Amino acid sequence: MSTSVMPFSVPAHGLEITGSVPAIDHHSHAAYVRPGEKLATFDSLETEIAAGYVESRIPADAYQQFVRANRAGDHAAAAALADRHRIPALRDEARDLYRTTAFDRALTLGCDALYGSGSREAQLASARTRLEDYRSLYDDALTASTTRMVLTDVPDLDPHEWPVERYRQIARIDPYMFPFGHDPYGGRGFDAQRFADILSEKLTVELAVDGRDSPHATLGEYREFVARSLRRRVDAGVVGFKIVSAYLRTLHFEHVDVVDARAAYDALRTAPAGSTQPVARKQLSDYLVSEIAHLAVEWELPVQIHSGIGHSEPGLRIANANPLLLEEFLNTPSLNRLRVVLIHGGYPYASQLGALAHSLGNVYLDYSWMPYLHSHLTVRVLQEWLEFLPAHKVAYGTDTAHPEIHVGATLLAREALETVLQQGLSARIWTAAQTSMLAERVLGGNVAELYGLPR
Numbered sequence: 001m002s003t004s005v006m007p008f009s010v011p012a013h014g015l016e017i018t019g020s021v022p023a024i025d026h027h028s029h030a031a032y033v034r035p036g037e038k039l040a041t042f043d044s045l046e047t048e049i050a051a052g053y054v055e056s057r058i059p060a061d062a063y064q065q066f067v068r069a070n071r072a073g074d075h076a077a078a079a080a081l082a083d084r085h086r087i088p089a090l091r092d093e094a095r096d097l098y099r100t101t102a103f104d105r106a107l108t109l110g111c112d113a114l115y116g117s118g119s120r121e122a123q124l125a126s127a128r129t130r131l132e133d134y135r136s137l138y139d140d141a142l143t144a145s146t147t148r149m150v151l152t153d154v155p156d157l158d159p160h161e162w163p164v165e166r167y168r169q170i171a172r173i174d175p176y177m178f179p180f181g182h183d184p185y186g187g188r189g190f191d192a193q194r195f196a197d198i199l200s201e202k203l204t205v206e207l208a209v210d211g212r213d214s215p216h217a218t219l220g221e222y223r224e225f226v227a228r229s230l231r232r233r234v235d236a237g238v239v240g241f242k243i244v245s246a247y248l249r250t251l252h253f254e255h256v257d258v259v260d261a262r263a264a265y266d267a268l269r270t271a272p273a274g275s276t277q278p279v280a281r282k283q284l285s286d287y288l289v290s291e292i293a294h295l296a297v298e299w300e301l302p303v304q305i306h307s308g309i310g311h312s313e314p315g316l317r318i319a320n321a322n323p324l325l326l327e328e329f330l331n332t333p334s335l336n337r338l339r340v341v342l343i344h345g346g347y348p349y350a351s352q353l354g355a356l357a358h359s360l361g362n363v364y365l366d367y368s369w370m371p372y373l374h375s376h377l378t379v380r381v382l383q384e385w386l387e388f389l390p391a392h393k394v395a396y397g398t399d400t401a402h403p404e405i406h407v408g409a410t411l412l413a414r415e416a417l418e419t420v421l422q423q424g425l426s427a428r429i430w431t432a433a434q435t436s437m438l439a440e441r442v443l444g445g446n447v448a449e450l451y452g453l454p455r
Contacts, residue, residue: 017421017439018414024444024453025150027170027304027343027368027397028406030138031162032154039134041127042107042404049103050094051313055189058085067190071197106372106408113144113407127404135161141403142166145410148444149453150398153242153304155202164237168453170304171238173292174245175203176226177285179215180268182248183276191315195247219258219265223291230292234299239451241296242304243289246321251307253329254286261287289329293338302339302364302450307353308346323352330360338362339450344369344399350381357385357393364450365389368397371412372405378416386420387429391438395446417442 033039055063062085069078082088098104114137115126130137142150149166157169182196206229207213216222230241245251256264264280264287271277296303307323310316323346330340341364346353357363365385370378385394396417398409421435430438448455 015414015418017435018418018443020146021414021439021443022146022148023396023410023414024447025147025368025398025406025410026341026366026395026447027399028150028152029154029399029401030150030152030167030403030406031135031157032152032401039131041124041131042111042402043124045107045402045405046095046098047091049098049312050091051191051311052189053094053097053312054087054090055313057090058087060188064190101373102375102412103372105375106405106412108408109411110141110402110404110406110408114140114404138403138406139166141406145407147406147410150406151239151447151451155198155205157237159237168239168451169237170240170242171230171233172199172202172244173230173241173289173303174243174248175199175206176229176292177245177288178248178281179203179222179265179284180271180281183278183281184274187314187317189314191311191313192248194315195244199248215269217269219262222265223288226288226292227295230295231299234301238301239453240302240304241292242306244306245285245289246306247310247316249282249285250317250320251305251322251325251329253289253326255290255328255332256283256287258287290332290335293329293335297335297338300452302341304341304343304366306344307342308344308349318348321346321349323349323356326356330356330363336362339364341366341395341450343397345374345378345381347374347377350377351384354385354388357389364393364395364446366395366397367413367416368409369399371398371416372400372409375412375416378412379419382416382420383423386438386442387424391434391441392446392449394442395450396443414443 062081066078066081066085066087069075069081111120111123115123142148149168151168151170152162153170153172155172157167178199181200185192185196207215207225209232210225210229212225216225260283264283267280268277268284293303305323305326307321307326309318309321323342329335339362342353342356343366345365345367347370353365357365367378367381370381382394396410396413398406398413400406400409417439421430421438424430425432425435445455447453
């Protein structure tokens, strides 16, 4: 660990209740590099948040061409498009505008903790020197933020490089839900296409491990492969599953009979490449998500589900990510013991999340992502949830692959929780003992209990 990196100073930040509680980050992306991309320093975050700004100021086809050229490594074509459409200048404009947001505060806090206070350019130079030892940098971030463990959503996690004492893997089940890809996307932006590509690439990897280069001839054989692949990954260390399909389809998962699922599988398997088959694709993914959810019940694994907004780029349809669309799925009697965690506050549906967690004993919530997107809203949401729900229902998380944001988001998550607990203590909603218990549970105890991790 770098000698300049120290845990949060409780007196300095006034975190009397939350400051010294060892945390477990329920939702991280530590160790994640997107397929086709290289590990990048924190300035890539500023490029990412500028995507929506850039997309809205150049022709739609030019934006698609620019993203595709970058992903293909065609630097000459990307540079020509960037020059023609002033993309660097647009990114600079977006960065300046985002300097007023909670995101910039989180980034500043994290950079100051890991690289020392100074200019952003000097901090970036320090970050670049540490790219070769990214694990050590993330370890420093955990130490600086008093985080003892993260659950990280990554395609693969090497336990030798990322030891299980601090890093545990969450596996997306979405690649298995779409064995024949996705219908062509005709909307704005590139975010939906990016997710479709990532999921398809991961399924290709898992099929190859099973000795195949394409999905099976029958649904029954494919279903057996899914169970076999997921079991192998669980045996290798996966502690929970995740569903990110709101980026690509509605969260309205319906019951589909095996006969209809088989017909959908056969239709998609024999359909011409690039054909549009929305009904069959939904039926098949509905069926497969139910099958995998029942495996999660059998194996006693929690399932995280994305709801609410996506990245700051068009793609995800927010109405399709309304958590109330999950009611039919969550009310399946045979899934009553499926531990479901609705993640990162589901903005703008935070109250709907609270209602679902109140109504269904197997539904839990986390407020990852929120601390570095919202400030006062995080406090208001936590007030609503913690006064309304029992103590075991809410967990903290960061939702980041960047150590700088991990540090900043964790501090802001602690600050928001501290504010709520102090206000509740003053209003005599909770006793001092109850605020201490809530701090321990929200910052780590509930996650340890849900996933069977060491307390």
